[in-house]
Each structure stands twice: as C-alpha cells, then as structure tokens.
Amino acid sequence: MAEKGGKLLPKGTKSSLTSSHSSLGSSKRKENCPTKSKKGRKVQFDSSIGSTKSADKTESMFDKVNLGKGGKEDKTGNAAKKTPVKDPQPLELKIEQELPECAKCMMDAEALHILQGIQDQMVILSEDPSIKIPISFDRGLQYAKSTGNHYTDYQSVRSILEKLKKDGVNEGELCVIANACPETADEVFALVPSLKAKRSKLIEPLKGVLSELVKLKQSS
Amino acid sequence: MFFHITLERNMQLHPRHFGRNLKENLVTKLMKDVEGTCSGRHGFVVAITGIENVGKGLIRDGTGFVTFPVKYQCVVFRPFKGQILEAVVTMVNKMGFFAEAGPVQIFVSNHLIPDDMEFQSGDMPNYTTSDGSVKIQKDSEVRLKLIGTRVDATEIFCIGTIKDDFLGVINDPTTS
Numbered sequence: 001m002a003e004k005g006g007k008l009l010p011k012g013t014k015s016s017l018t019s020s021h022s023s024l025g026s027s028k029r030k031e032n033c034p035t036k037s038k039k040g041r042k043v044q045f046d047s048s049i050g051s052t053k054s055a056d057k058t059e060s061m062f063d064k065v066n067l068g069k070g071g072k073e074d075k076t077g078n079a080a081k082k083t084p085v086k087d088p089q090p091l092e093l094k095i096e097q098e099l100p101e102c103a104k105c106m107m108d109a110e111a112l113h114i115l116q117g118i119q120d121q122m123v124i125l126s127e128d129p130s131i132k133i134p135i136s137f138d139r140g141l142q143y144a145k146s147t148g149n150h151y152t153d154y155q156s157v158r159s160i161l162e163k164l165k166k167d168g169v170n171e172g173e174l175c176v177i178a179n180a181c182p183e184t185a186d187e188v189f190a191l192v193p194s195l196k197a198k199r200s201k202l203i204e205p206l207k208g209v210l211s212e213l214v215k216l217k218q219s220s
Numbered sequence: 221m222f223f224h225i226t227l228e229r230n231m232q233l234h235p236r237h238f239g240r241n242l243k244e245n246l247v248t249k250l251m252k253d254v255e256g257t258c259s260g261r262h263g264f265v266v267a268i269t270g271i272e273n274v275g276k277g278l279i280r281d282g283t284g285f286v287t288f289p290v291k292y293q294c295v296v297f298r299p300f301k302g303q304i305l306e307a308v309v310t311m312v313n314k315m316g317f318f319a320e321a322g323p324v325q326i327f328v329s330n331h332l333i334p335d336d337m338e339f340q341s342g343d344m345p346n347y348t349t350s351d352g353s354v355k356i357q358k359d360s361e362v363r364l365k366l367i368g369t370r371v372d373a374t375e376i377f378c379i380g381t382i383k384d385d386f387l388g389v390i391n392d393p394t395t396s
Contacts (some may be wrong), residue, residue, distance in 0.1 A: 103225040106295070111222035111266075114295055118267045134256025136323040140266035140297050143322035144222070146361075147306050172300075175221060180304050180363070182386075190385040191304045191365075 105171045107178040109154030112144035150181045151216045160212050167202050169195065181217070185210065221303055223296050225262060226272060229254065232285045233277075247271055250290055260371035263298025264323045299324050299369050299378050306390060307380070309360045312345040317356060319364065324376050328364060332381035334388070354389055361391035 106114075119141060122133055151157045161174045169177075173192050182188045185206045189196050229250065237245040251268055258264040275289035299305070299321075307319035307326050316329040330339065330347075337347040337356070346357035356362060364380035364387055371377075382388045 103223045103296075106222040106224055108222060111295060114224075114269060115267060118269070136256045136258070136264045136297070137266055139320075139323040140222075140264065140295070143297075146308075172221070176304055179221070179306075187386045193302075 105175045107154060107158065107175050108144050108148035109151055109157065109178070110148075112141075112148035113154065115141045115144055147179060151178075151213070153216060156216055157213065160209055160216075164202070164205060164209060167205055168198055169202070181213075182210065183214075221298060221300060221305070222266070223263075223298060224269070224293065225296055226291060226293050227254075227262065227265075228289060228291045231288050231290050232280070233288060235284045235286070238286075243274060246274060246288055246290065250292060254292075254294070258323070258371065258374065258376055262296045263376060264296060266295045266297050266323070268292055268294045297322050297324070299326075299366050299376060301366055301368060303366045304363060304387075305366065306361055306363050309356060309358055309362060312339075312347065312357055314339045314341070314345075317347065319362060319380070324378055326364065326366065326378040326380045328362075328380045328382055332367075332379075332383050334383055356389055360389055362389050363387050 115137070118137075122137075148154070157178055161178055164174060173195060176192050177188055180187075180191050182191060185203055188206055188210070189199060195202055231246055231250055231253070233242075233246055233249065237249075250271075254265050255268060256265065270293045272291040272293060275291075277286040277288045279286050305321050307321035309317050309319045311318040314330065316327060316331075316333065319326045319328065333347055333356075336349050337354070338350070340346050340348050344357050346355050348355045362382060364382050365384055366378045366380050368379040369376060
C-alpha cells in the first residue's frame, strides 16, 4: 500500500517514478512515504495561507510523484484538493492588527522633522562621554533624510492625503502613498493592493490628490 | 515605516541616584536602556521623544532598588510584510542582494529578481538586464516590497522582492 504511494525522490528521478513506482521495492520507502506525505500534506495546507514558495515546492513535489494514480485514499484526496490552485493573494499591509491602537503611523518626512530636532539636542548630550548615540538613531535619521525629502512641506502633504480618509483609506496606506511618491493612480493600486477593492470609488479622488502632490514635490 | 508610539517600562533605580536629579537620572537610564533596542512587536526604538508620566516608585523587598513605571513616547521603526520601501544595496552575490533601509537589513533572493536580470560577477558584482539598461549594484537605490520579517535579539531582518510592478532600481550610482 505504501509502495503504491511512491517515494518522494529528488527531482531528477521523478519522471521514471510516475511510470514505474510499483517496481521500486525498498523497505525504506515504506518508512519514508507516510512521514513525507504527512509533512507534504501539512505544508500544502499551510501554503494556502503562507508563502507562495512553499506552495510551489510542494505542488511540484506532488506533481512529479503523481499520487493520483494509485495509493491511499487520503493521498488521492490530497491530489484532488491541490488541483484547483488558487492564485496567491497579493501581500497586503496589515498594520492595525499588529500594533497597539495608540501607534501613530508617520510619514518619513514627519519622522525626519522629529529626528532632526532630537539630533540638535543630542549635540549637547554628546558632550557627555557616558551617553552614546545609538547606531539605529543614525541609520534611522539617514534613511529618513533619503526618503523624507521628496516633498518641500510635509504638513501640506499630510493635509492633502487626509482627504482620502473619507474614502476609506487608512493611516498606514496613506503613509505608504506618501513615502512611495507615486506618479499615477495605477502605481498606487499596484503598491497598495488593499486599495484595489475600492478602485472605482478611489480612482478620481486619488488622481486629484496626486496632481496636487506633484506641485509639492521638491525639484531634485 | 516610522511610528510614534507610547510605551511603558518599569525602570529600576539604585538609591545612589536619588535626590534632586531623580527624574533626570531616571530619564537618562531609560534612554540608555531603550534607545537602539528592538523587539518583534514594536521594531527598533529609534529615539525617545518625551516622557508622558512617571509613576510612584515601589521599593523592592530585599534590595534597596526602587521600581518606577515610566510611560514614554518614542519613534519606532518597524518593517511590515507588504510594505513598500526604498533601500540602498550593500552587497550583491549570485544568491541575490542585500540592502539596507534604516536600521533594517533586507535580502532579495535571485528568485525574486525579475528573470531578465542576470548576475554578472567581477570587481563590482551586479544584476543587469540583457540589454544593459538596468543595473543593480552596490549603492544602487531600489524600491522593494517586504514579504517576510524575522526578529533577532538585536536586529530585524527582512526578505524582499522586486518582481512586482513599479519595483526595482530608482537610482543607479554610476549615472548620478
């Protein structure tokens, strides 16, 4: 029974396996088969929620082994389950679920303003040799400088983007739009897939907002 | 992505720090303990912006230390899955390339680099398109999407992709 299920051999040998898995006759396969198929099954269920990479791996493994031909009922059941392959859902930003409610998402430009203020104070503190400025502060400031300087005035950017809130865009999505500096509405929908569902509702206000933001862009 | 967040921490202070400067000592200790650290939930604490509240101290039994609950506001940097960000390439090899965005390290595997880009080894290893129009090498700026994060004791490490629309090289250091 176990033999019919076939052994999960490395990729190169899979084509021979599909035609002649009954001819393979080693006892090791009996041990390997059930555990590997179980592992494969677990990964397969997880892959519908998890990454596309594991889904590709397990699907290719099951494809080559061709469990559908024979073997246990549960394995054929498995093969049937895997055949309607769903397109992997685009990865969506889910900030609200992971951070406490009091967390306020900041645009890189806003963060730059705050960190520069702190840096000025740190100059005074750095005279004290016991106080070391952490590396993450320097890196954070450098990053904010490189990404937060797209616009001349972050407060105007914020007030323009706030208009999108009434259309159902949340804080995190607004910040991604502000940081990415998109040029077209298509770019916004590509970068923030969670907005695609509201595309018809958002497209016009978004175009208006983007045209206003263009005026605020700093000439580099 | 940067966040402004209120956190709470129990600070232990040795009695030698008591006196007129108790609060300053407490704040200094908080900054030393917290700034530069990272956690899975909040990401990197980049800087403390203010102290909201210092609670009443509680003397610990057996030692003379006193515990103060301190509520403080800080700027944190936390990467999220699905986030788009711009990073600077730090190293390129045949497995992919490493990039840095603030305090966070990101790795983009060659499987997540568009198929028309191939690895070119040499003094300056890089990924180049077949027509040579687009190149990813050290110090290039790339826009990428994060697809996974891993938190260590001291740092956060991410996996990214440039295989989607509107992702890839922004700025080539050789042309600028």
